Structures are given as C-alpha cells and as structure tokens.
Amino acid sequence: MxxxxxxxxxxxxxxxxxxxxxxxxxxxxxxxxxxxxxxxxxxxxxxxxxxxxxxDHGRFSRVWRELSPAVYTLMGAGGIGLVWLIAALA
Incomplete structure (x- = not known):
C-alpha cells in the first residue's frame, strides 16, 4: 500500500x-x-x-572493545569478590 x-x-x-x-x-x-x-x-x-x-573514539574505548570476554569475566569476578571481602570485614 x-x-x-x-x-x-x-x-x-x-x-x-x-x-x-x-x-x-x-x-x-x-x-x-x-x-x-x-x-x-x-x-x-x-x-x-x-x-x-x-x-576515532579514543584509545581507551578501543582497548575495551578488543578485550577478550574471559578478561571481562575475570574482572567481574574480582569486583564481586572485592565487594564480598569488604562486606565481610565491615
């Protein structure tokens, strides 16, 4: 139509x-x-x-895009572990 x-x-x-x-x-x-x-x-x-x-969105954003998903997983797990550690010590 x-x-x-x-x-x-x-x-x-x-x-x-x-x-x-x-x-x-x-x-x-x-x-x-x-x-x-x-x-x-x-x-x-x-x-x-x-x-x-x-x-060109800058060197920093290009580095983040080129990281492996395994690195993101490890960074996330490390961040959660750090939060748990701070919560346990408080």
Whole structure:
C-alpha cells in the first residue's frame, strides 16, 4: 500500500564504497520551518555520518572493545569478590 506522504531526504555518498554506497537521512518536517538551509542540512548529515561511521573514539574505548570476554569475566569476578571481602570485614 502506498501513502500519499512526501518526505525530504538528504543522501550522502560514501567516500569508501567498499561496503556502503550511500547514507540516507530523512529530514524532520519541522526542520524547514526553522530557517535551516539546504547546505546546512547536507553539512549536518555529513557530520553525523562521519561521527557515526567510525570516528576515532579514543584509545581507551578501543582497548575495551578488543578485550577478550574471559578478561571481562575475570574482572567481574574480582569486583564481586572485592565487594564480598569488604562486606565481610565491615
């Protein structure tokens, strides 16, 4: 079923088309009423796509993502053991 609703979209081409060709952003209906220009919409779409698609989130977060699940398990068990030890000594 097709509805008679038209939407504004911004299409951003991918700089590296190995996996993705385009990103499509659907513009909110009230964005046009706020005095936003087409150029501002495109720049915001590019900024969002760049930040979302793998911007550098820092060395610390990369280290956490690369840790093995076994390390998470050991850290959790150590934390619980520490809480039990503090509770037993108190």
């Amino acid at each position: 097709v509805k008679g609703i038209s939407r504004r979209v911004v299409v951003v081409d991918s700089p590296d088309q190995r996996f993705f060709e385009q990103a499509i952003f659907i513009v909110r209906n009230d964005a046009a009423g706020e005095g936003v220009t087409s150029k501002e919409l495109v720049e915001e779409a590019r900024r969002v796509a760049r930040n979302y698609a793998g911007g």
